[in-house]
Amino acid sequence: MNNVLLEVENLKTYFPVKGGVLKKTTGYVHAVDDISFKVNKQETFALVGESGCGKSTTGRSLLRVIEPTSGKITFRNEDVIRLSKEEMRKKRKDMQLIFQNPYSSLNPRMTVNKLLSEPLRTHFSMSQKEIEEQILWVIDKVGLTKEQLDRYPHQFSGGQRQRISIARAIISKPSFVVADEPVSALDVSIQSQILNLLIELQKDLKLTYIFISHDLNVVRHISNSVAVMYLGRIVETGDTEQIYTSAMHPYTKALLSAVPSKDPLQKKKRIILKGDVPSPVNPPNGCPLNSRCESAMSICKEIRPELADMGNNHHVACHLYKE
Amino acid sequence: MENILEVKNLNIDLITEKGNKKLIDNVSFNVGKKQSYGIVGESGCGKSITALAVMQLLSFPLKTSGGEINFHSEKESVNILSLKKNEIRKIRGKEISMIFQEPMTALDPIFTIERQIIEALKFHTDLNKKDMSDMALQMLKKVGIPRAEEILKEYPHQLSGGMLQRIMIAIALICKPKLLIADEPTTALDVTIQAQILDLMNELKTSFDTSIIMITHDLGVIAETCEKVAVFYAGQIVEETDVVTLFHNTAHPYTSGLLKAVTSLGDKSKNLFTIPGMVPAGGHMPKGCRFEERCNKKMKICKDKSPELIEIADGHKCRCWLYAESGDN
Amino acid sequence: MRSYIIRRILMLIPVLIGISLCIFLIMQLIPGDVISGLLGIEENPELRAQYVIKFGLDQPLPKRYIDWITNVLKGDFGTSFRTDKEIFPEMMSRFKITFQLTIMAAMISWIIAIPLGIISALKRNTWVDAVVRFIALLGVSVPNFAFATLLILFLSLKFQYYPPVGYVGFFENAKVNLQIMILPAIVLGTIMSGSVMRMTRSSVLEVLRQDFIKTIRAKGASERVVIFVHALRNGLIPIITLIGMQIGGLLGGTVITEQIFSIPGLGQMVLTAINQRDYPVVQGCILFIAFIYVMVNLIVDILYTYVDPRITYK
């Protein structure tokens, strides 16, 4: 049984850097630098990492909201990258995006009703009545009321706006949703409401999620498998519990140890990474972490480690674990 | 323990065309000498403006409308709210310093790092230029900046957020203040950089003998850095106690809700705990308890009458009818 | 920084080509042709043929453009239809006068506008601010010819004062020269101060709203330091851009003012040429003024890189 919904192979997304006298392209930001992964049906695959690691660009490249430079994205046995612009546009009813910032992701001049009917009018030829029915269905799902349909986004709180965004994403009944930091802009008490909603919707509508976040606690809660990204690459990937309980890559370990403790009596022993993330324009030779890693060896400066299978679906890109 | 700062019945108003809205309602708390005092709450609860009031940095349309903020330096004790402009200036940066949430915008973009560090010394000391430069260099080294000599000559836009926050700390500590107010100092930073900055602050606190007020929305940051904590909700303190009691003997339903939301997160065996509803909007405060609508332990009285902040155990204050009744009986 | 400046200079080339092409093509839109204007009502085929050869009108369009540009690059703007004199030397001597007027006007506008703009920003929402803002609004609303006419009217009716007639160069007689120039400079400068005032005010207010101002206050800075060291230094940066545009505007604005006050500057030369249908002069002067404008803006941009450390990284 083929349980894979989406398979990404060697995805690269580079942005040109212009400079010099004639504004020629002098280099590339290696935002996403050769990554591969698989997402199973009705599961949640999380991309986790710090700002600038390329997790958001990856999410957007999958939907071709940002055009990837090269690679293969197989979605339901079809290479999405090869679709024409028009075919891709139509495909979007099945692949949707939820945004981080509920304040800027909704057009301030459209009512909730208009915002929700737009995807339907774009992709289906439905009668007004059918559209209305579909809208009623979706607001019930996300916990909005009928009275709120004629209001504008600024009349809602952050949590409610995120509900509107989610409704807009699921109203065309997609099977695949990329959620890009959907709870990062929200307060803790609202965050959990939205996470619960996403989990419920996944069960109800048989959704497959790619969940992008910098918050390791949130990721652990919602995902089945995780890929940890650093400087445009996946450094470690595997089943969520496996990664959280027996992380292998020094970066994953540092990341996990950096999360503040939830109990003042249990002070964690921290692995502190030195310095800052290097520029993605000129990523270092060898392992991208070598300048900051405590266990760096001489080989790390020269040869870039590839993801290697550690068994149980656990892959790590680090020289420490090579024979 | 001796106190360095005593806030008594502080009120802060937002001036609008339709009259004033009370954003901070009779807040009182004390910060001990060399203590790390945490203020935690969600956005809009009034934690940041309280900090600004301590520095007398509130600007129109915000203003303090009552209360006292008593600061006890080695020489004298003063009520900050009654100080004149030129008097508070001698305290800012010298006795009390502050660092802010967004290091990227907190420094003047057209001056070098060196000039901005020296500026603080210029206001409060009579050192000559050479000595000030030396001190700036020493300070940068203390906050763990690599190639400090070069960085001194650079401009803010050339540095990363983590570096800039270190520089902000250097500026704040260069006159050896007695109290450091940190307003969400790591919120804009990545976790690994946050870990660096929190470590640095804990370390400098001991070597500089300063008290710290740590303002944050993140209970994790509180657990890592603070000794005593006040939980703010909708412009009031709802619970205040030492950090261990707060986490292990939580009294207020809001605090325990927040903690449960955080601790159940990541643990898939438990359902994710949620607090339903949302914070009442400023200016439309209910007449009873401000948390009543969202509370899972509410009683009849909660809707009608606002509870007071009372001491429910030694050094543990809570604003909730659950405990007020037991006190009465 | 150097690469930025070089790029900025290289970017000028297409703009300058565009400008000259634009002027050249607009000239082709003249109804009928240039010579008809010159000949007047009497049609004289012989004279026409002479003129066609003299001005090279028998050549194809691209060649005429290239010839014109090559000559211009050598400093040869051709000769006037009317006077047969070389255009370039005349233009240069008149430019000196316009330049003097522009500088005087600009200085007057800065002296009025920058302090008032700052005061207005610092006293925001007080009556001082309201008054300054109204003056600034008047400045951007009153056409300079209306102001000039009213000013002359007022001076003559009230004080029986008439500005001296007959232009005298600055180095011939500085006192008389200044007497002649001061009124037009006041007119241009006062009008221009409106936009500078508005810009100064909003720019200073913008800086005062920035986060870093709070940091500076938190360090214990006095209001004097906050305003004069930080708010002004930051706030005056965008005003430099405005000054560039302002000087360009002045070069255009002098057309009318020079006309009203009979100042023999570049503006008057253009206007006379337009009225006399002296097209080579019109063409030359417009190109020259546009060139000066572009150069002023270039200088402003380069100046920018020195005042604002962020610019080179853009």
Place this chain on the structure above:
Amino acid sequence: MKNIIEILKGIINIIKQLLKDPIGRIGFIGVFIIVLLSIFAPKIAPYDITEMFTKSKLVSPNGEFIFGTDNFGRDVFSRIIYGAKVSLQVGIISVGISATFGYIFGIVAGYFEGVVDSIIMRFMDVLFAFPSILLALFIVSVLGPSLGNTMIAIGIVNTPVFTRTVRASVISVKSMEYITSAKSIGLKPINIILKHITPNILAPFTVQATLALSGAILTEASLSFLGLGIQPPDPSWGSMLSESRKYMERAPWLAIAPAVFIICTILSFNILGDSLRDVLDPKLKL
């Protein structure tokens, strides 16, 4: 139909907000008066604008001729009223020209970026490199002075400003996530432009149009002052003011009336523009 009602409601709401502020009220009323004057010019003007009362040349203001008469014995008040009509006409049509081209160029440049953007913007840079009054003067002198050519010239001169405003707003709106959201939902570019971008750039666009209107009226008056705009016998405030200079001492009212009207009209439009900006774009309010 429902949309039209919505739009009208929106406009009424904006006017209400304008009238709340005393300064906005002045601007609004000023513009309102000018508009009334120009619409009802034939009804308001007591005399024909070309009628010459040969016996009463250069008569000072009195009950019969409230603003006096000029050197041909024409009624100044009537000419001023018709002048309002001409000014407004030139203003509206020339702003219409520049707004239309500016919108199209700005949308195309801002939305599609790349080569198209470079070409359009370099062209605008070229137009921008001329002091605006000089470019208008140049175009009019080449095309020949007339009402129509004045409008065309002013229209061309103002196009770059509109293009830049529109382009800048399109770029800033485009960076908002709701545009990415519209793309990710699968909207066609034309729908994104019409339904998502256009409504959100309307505010700066309207403000720009109001301010450009005052600029256009000013430029027209300047051209006419120099004798290169509206041609006689059509009345224009600029040419009336220019004419008045010959009779400055004998008949100062000839100068004062048009000068006051020019200043008040431009001032009203500028005040209205400023207040509109405060209402529509509160972020810019300082």
